[in-house]
Amino acid sequence: MKYVKFLSAFISTVALIYVLDRPLVPAPALGRFLSPFTGFWQNAESTSGFKDQTYAMEGLKDKVEVVYDERMVPHIFAHNEEDLFFMQGYVTAANRLWQMEIQTHNAAGRVSEIIGEKTLEVDRLQRRIGLGYGAEKAEEFITNDPQSKTILHAYCDGINAYIKSLSPKDYPLEYKLLGYAPEAWTPIKVALLLKNMANMLSVFEFDVENTNFIAKYGEEAFKHLYKEQDDFNEFIIPKGTKWDFKAEEGFAKGTNEKSIIRKITVGAKDQAPYESYNQVLEKPNDITGSNNWAVSGTKTKSGLPLLCNDPHLQLNLPSIWYEMHLVAPGINAYGATLPGAPCVISGFNDSIAWGVTNGGRDVRDWFKIQFKDDSFDEYLVDGKWEKAKKRVEVIKIKNASPYMDTVIYTRYGPVVFDPTFKKASSKNLLSLKWTAHLPSNEFKTFYMLNKGKNYDDYRGALKNYVCPAQNFVFASRSNDIAMVEQGTFPNVAEEVVDGADSKNDWTAFIPSEHNPSHKNPERGFVSSANQLPVDETYPYPISKVGVYENFRSIRINKLLGIAEKMDADYMKKMHSDNYNVFAEMILPSLIRIAEKSGKLKEYSNILNLLKNWNLRNDANLKEPVLFELWSTEFIDLLWDEMADPELPMKRPNSYLTANFLKNDSTSIFYDNLQTGEREDREAIVLQAFSKGMTKLKEKYGSLDKIQDWGTHKATYVQHIAKLDPLSRLDVYCGGNRGIINATSATHGPSWKMVVDFGENKAYCVYPGGESGNPGSKYYDNMIDTWAKGEYYTVELSNDLEKVRQKALFKTTYTKK
């Protein structure tokens, strides 16, 4: 009996400990996770009681002071650059380690190591488009430059110093939830992070989509929908700007000429790779984009320039940006940094300010490859068989043996789809060539900008920048303003081209000094908002089929054009401007067609509401809800031809759509493919209205009960692992895509900055918080300020004592 008693107690104890120490997927190991000594409780940071501290730190050359202000923004004061970037790495890791690592794991196709087999296909895709291949080339290129190498290594050493200081109880919450540990940081991860940005921002070519569209609907329809409809009028470089250079050889003027030489015919039925392409490389029809502009002293109250930037990206927690102030002899930079990469990306220093928007230019080509046989060892170029290279990607998988993926590389680049991936037909394989595969050192651009003093420094810095192409806005205290679209731009094709002819390869690149740019224009401001950079007179061809957006630029240039004597308050008001140019362009046509039909009499109150709407997507209005539903349904019905699951095609963007509705009343594209009838313009405007209103009735019970726009849109800032309790849901704010305040449900201004050289101040905010720890009050503390359109005032000072006056606490690191 005694034995039984003992054994039952003992076995229960051991069994309980065993169960509590094992991860219970999807829950973590409960004993470890709940213990207040090791588990999640350790991540619950005290909300007060911050104290100055001093540590001895191995790897430092001299003393470094880090002053945290009342928002937890670190101001790093170092005596040399190596120490500065070491501490940038250290402090960033201390606040954002998990995010940095998961983002680089994602770029490297290594998520399966943590999650398991579920993410294998995602990892395979990341590897097969060559992000790792590009990052390896970039790392080699960066480390060939001694100065870049020193900074990069100092930065990585700082991150590693932090990782080494951790014991399991100190790991960020997400490691504890998912049950793994951080690994050492390496320079390739910095390169991977840049390639990750390239993959987010430079994939907007539509070669396959265009090829498909032309195969199905013909050249005439292509021209009609994408080229003749557009009367884009606000280019980044204003219309009529004179170009004092001619195109380099290799750039045929006029894309038609080029595509005739390069085009291959692809039967509409023989589309295997394109089908898989549609499943995995889907691209958005409309982007949210970004804004930046600078106003010359001739148009400001103070007589000195103003500069603004708000890059629109997916709204995530931890935030994609980390605000920092970096001070050492020769450098005093402030702004948004990218956790995992050194330097400030969008920011300012004593002398200059800069910011970025995405330049959606085509920087990729797909080459059709003819292999000798299904071994894929050799492929045809200029009548000869050339040997293909094979790169074996070893993908480690949690709780399973590694997956070996062989990727075929031709002279052009990786064959993304093949019979082993998405069942592509071996007769129809495409090689991807992309500027993200080129050796490059983008972070040198930011390093040089961080230290820059004037316009020449800015242009010098940009020369190093390859991909993803960005519109760099610039302003200096010495009263220069400028804009340059910077990136490496090869002579790309607009359609899929034949890889068997080497003449179709990229044979020329636009020289950096020929990139679209202007300095101190007469109108007194420069601006960009993801629109087409230049008009037809630019000596180089630029494909118009893209994700260019023209609504925000129209509004920005109008507001900057009409105002004189602008100040920071005016800039802030512009950032929050909710005027909907798309609605201005399309709504009168929709209402006119609906009223003329005489079939919406019972909805006359709704039509009247919309007629009297001030065209602003303000949070407290209901009209934007009605408009968004109607117009979205209309666009979906109008371009249903391009929603073919078997044959990816690009539908015209909203700007082209608005013009199309106005100018073309008889097009075959008005037909709704879901019905047996042949619809015309009026029919689908009415169908769209009825569909939209039905959806609203389903959601709210009746049209009288619909909520206002801020509530309906329900913007949310989602945790990277898509865990709702760690996200911020239902953030009440106005705006939408196509509006200067480009806040949709999921995307929006991820960093807002106004730099005022006259007042010597900047105003910044972002939808997140400095801490990446969901257990910190600094995790999401700036979201409400951001949603209200308010800012935090930033003073740039390299005086430690001045910065200390606003300090929450200071940490001093001495060399060991």
Next chain:
Amino acid sequence: MKLLINTFIIIALSAIAQLFLPWWSIAVVAFLVGYFATDSGWQAFGAGFLALVMLWGGYSLFIDQANEHILSSKMAQLFKLPSSYLLIIITSIIGGIVAGLSAMSGRLIKGLM
């Protein structure tokens, strides 16, 4: 009285042990205290249980107050619990049961010798 003394011994020793050792070191401490210091299996269980309820419960409560429930309310949502205080109760009971059973085992094995 003895129960309370044993309870405090377990609290003190397991708090020290957990600064260096994994969470289950609480079971080792409770086992040893159960073996050397308790009078009966149920007394041992009581001491271990009370000790860890007080230690884990008290420590998590302290952390949670200093944190103004920021993290515990998020974790409660994540585990579909109605209240963040429930998370503290679960934490303390799990610690209590592990230590209680282990202390009991320690006492019972002594009875075999």
